[in-house]
Amino acid sequence: MNTTHHLVRLLRRPAGLPTPDDFTLAQARVPKPEDGQVLVRNTHFLVFPGLRTLIGGETRDVPLPPLRPGDTLFGPAIGEVVDGPLRKGRLVLHLQGWREYATPGVDECRPLEGILPDPVAHLAQGAAAYGALTRLAEVREGDTVFVTGAAGAVGSLAGQIARLLGAARVIGSTGSPDKARRLERELGYDAIVLREGASIGTQLAEAAPEGIDIVLDTVGGEQLTAAVHAANRGARFALVGALDGQLSPDRAGGSAPAVLDTYRLLTRGIRIAGYNGADHPDVEAEWEARFGDWLRAGDIQFPYTAVHGMEHAPEALPRLIAGRSFGATIVELQDTGSVHADR
Incomplete structure (x- = not known):
């Protein structure tokens, strides 16, 4: 396993709409999980427009913390368990996106057990x-x-x-x-x-x-x-x-x-x-069950724009804000190509 990994940090608070220069692709040591944590190698993470609010600092009534210069961005992510109390290789959903390796708590991970035919569809909004x-x-x-x-x-x-x-x-x-x-x-x-x-x-x-x-x-x-x-x-x-x-x-x-x-x-x-x-705490499970059925029947599509490779992640939020995506915007970490493709 690599000893270092990449993550995206907020470099400065944007003056107006964010640009790629407001973010930095940093390198850090792969973290070691503490008691109750899991080491996860991320494979996909979601880019969501609410980051604009967190970066702007106007987070009143928002159940998420503001992002300050130097902070690592975060958001929904899917990854494979590498170490910790959960079974190695298990796919989990958590909120520590924008990095190649994450250490969420066991109680912050949701194992993905095949409710949806494609695990990436768990990032659908x-x-x-x-x-x-x-x-x-x-x-x-x-x-x-x-x-x-x-x-x-x-x-x-x-x-x-x-x-x-x-x-x-x-x-x-x-x-x-x-x-x-x-x-x-x-x-x-x-x-x-x-x-x-x-x-x-x-x-x-x-x-x-x-x-x-x-x-x-x-x-x-x-x-x-x-x-x-x-x-x-x-x-x-x-x-x-x-x-x-x-x-x-x-x-x-x-x-x-x-x-x-x-x-x-x-x-x-x-x-x-x-x-x-x-x-409406009952909605999530009901939605996933119906979404899975609709996907398997071919009655619904999950369109998303893929951003390939961590090196292109700093561009992802500005691209979304500029309207250069269709459906969700998802960063894929399996390969490091530079092609942006609509799914």
Whole structure:
């Protein structure tokens, strides 16, 4: 086994949106597990936009610690047990990503026992979408659903989930024509609203002439404003993200203001709520069981953009923020090639 390994540290707090120069690929000795810890060789880890908030330091109401210069980044990761109380070679899920070797506590590791056909699918961000669509929005047969940020880690699964739950029409938003074509061709979206096209309100009116019944919002901002105007009476809005604030160069990731027409909220009886997984502890197991069944049946896809090799990891978060990914963004550590591929 190697005596040293690589990890990604925050070099400095970004002035605006983070760039690769704000991170450093450091080398350190492979840690030795202490009592109650497991040494894990990571194979994959997730790049998630919430890191922008942790780096920006605006972590009020966030159940994760801020990241300061010199800190190693972290996040969901999959790896093989190398040493410690768990069986050697066992695959586990834990939160010490952004490094080649990790030492999570045994109680911080979740063994992966084949619930999903591909272990990497445990990094999918579908639980929030599934929980929001079943617990808050409660999709009904025939509903028209609008998913903002449809090409992101949550949105790319949300549209598929909505369809499987009975939605008749699924509309998404994204920032590029290429992504729009992929959403329609590969993930079954009926229509796409482009952020840089005509006004979002105009596009929504054309895509959903009979109005919208459900909004699964990962963005906020102007898109949420427009969705309220397009909503039918009794529409249900589930908020699962705030990318408009997290990806803004003028904010630090801890706020995402939006203008909402409260008159329409009142007169149309629109219900709007934020989804927090901690409030629905039963969702994770239910989602995984259904996700596994859907994957095996070929009813759902898990799209992700692979970043190959630890040496390219410092570029991963800036690439995600710049919109240069489709689905989730996952760093793969099995090989050290330089090709970035969409899955």
